[in-house]
Amino acid sequence: MSVGSFQARQTNSRHDGTCACPTAEQQLEFLQRIQSLFEDGNFSATYKYALLMALAELAVELGEDNGNELPLEMAKIGEKFAELYWPQTVQYVSGVAGTLCDVLKQNHGAQAGAINELLNLREAGANTLSKAKNLPNWPSAVQRITETVRTMPIKHLQVLGGRQVPFLYDYPLPHGKLVLKAGVMFNLRTFHSLIQQLARNGWISHIRQIHFNREIVGPTDDLERFMFGTSRNSLQAVLPILAKLQSGRCFYCDGDIRTGGHVDHFIPWSRFSRDLAHNFVLAHTGCNSFKSDMLAARIHLDNWVRRNEKYGAEIAGNFGEAGFVGDEAGILSVASWAYGQAVTSGGIAWVESKVTEPVSPAYLAVFG
Ligand SMILES: [Zn+2]
Structure with a gap:
């Protein structure tokens, strides 16, 4: 099937003004194209992996489950880049005898420009992302990173066999934004975990291949x-x-946490790997271990949404000081996406101990 027919069928509008969701066949074709990006694309730096991850995350955070286009401001993509690279701008310490400690290189030649921008922020005194975001030179650093993203990975990501195959977004870009084509937002949301894992694996193996590293x-x-x-x-x-916010009790079973406890990602890290302040809850190590990578059941979901409504500002403030970014609206969108996907795919949610239940459409009422 040609790229042309793929585009033509997806731009069919429905009566309500939204585009129809991609068919099963179109979804499969999308996955094949993503696969060919990894197999045939030329990745000279790690930027393209970061770009794919950034687009997939933004589709989850800012998008909806329909077949529409999604316009993304370039500045948002640049900021996402900064967030993805930030943890990698500290010295890597292997622990294997004979290895050096240094910041990993993201490029075969000189260090990637985005990394240097972030290293400058660290030198200016920011040891956490939330502190970096509060520095006066954060906006200008993000602006320069955005420009790098625009001129490099965005130009090269969709080049396959030496030519542009614009299946994710049209290229050249309209001014100041990137528009995910009809159907792409839907597919990035549906296959987020898969794409994230592919991009991570590619990124890691690229890092290993760089001679300096x-x-x-x-x-x-x-x-x-x-x-x-x-x-x-x-x-x-x-x-x-x-512990203070929950009066020393487990978020899930409400039992006393006498010692320790475990900081749990309410929306599991395996589904969405972004450390947002409002996603953290404290749980018994046992409860956390039973929940594992599952979504939490409706009763927990309701409690979590209510907690964030009530203590949202407090959480943003306190966690910001501890280095975590607060994005209450963002994590709510992520939750709505995660539970929506679970309804579509017949997923289950964790209630307590070894008890689970199916995620029913009634779960989604909490998102309004
Ligand atoms: Zn518990």
């Missing part, structure tokens, strides 16, 4: 945790804040 990274190191995980130290920092 071979002196730094041990052959068996868990780079994924370093590049995309949450640092355990920073989670420890929010534990007392949550």
Whole structure:
């Protein structure tokens, strides 16, 4: 099937003004094109992986489950880049004897420009992302990163076999924005986890191939945790804040947490890997372990939404000091997406212990 027919069928509008969701066949074709990006695309730096992850995350945070186009401001994409690269701008410490400690290179030649911009922010005194965002030179750094994204990965991401295959967005871009084509937002939302994992794996293996990094990274190191995980130290920092907010009780079973407790991502990290302040809850280690990578059941969802409504500002303030970004509206959109996907795919949610229940459409009432 040609690219042309793919575009033509997706631009069919429905009576309500929205575009029809992509058919199963169109979804499959989209996945094949994503696959060919990884197989045939030329990735000289890690920017293209970051761009794909940025587009997928923005489709979840700002989009809806329909087949429409999604216009994205370039500045939003630049900011997302800064967030994705931020954890990777500290020195990597392997622990394997004989390796050097240094910031990993993201490019075969000189260090990637986006990294240098973020390193400058760290030198200006920001040791966390939320502090970096409060620096007076944050906007200008993001502006320069945005310009790099516009002139490099956006131009090159869809080049396959030496020619532009614009299946994600039209290129050249309209001024100041990138428009995800009809059907793309829907597909990025539907296949977010898959695309995220493909991009991560590609990014990690690219990092390993860069000659400079071979002196730094041990052959068996868990780079994924370093590049995309949450640092355990920073989670420890929010534990007392949550303990106070929840009066020392488990978010899920309401039992007393006598010692320790575990900081849980309410929307599981495996589904959406962004450390937003309002997504954290404190739970018994046992409850956390039973919940694992599942969504939480409706009773917990209602409690979580209510908690954020009531304490949203307080959470943003306290967690900001601990280094986490607050985006109450953003995490609510992510939750609405995650539960919406679960309804569509017949997913289950965790109630307590080993008890689960199907995620029914009634769950979605909480999102209005
Ligand atoms: Zn519990």
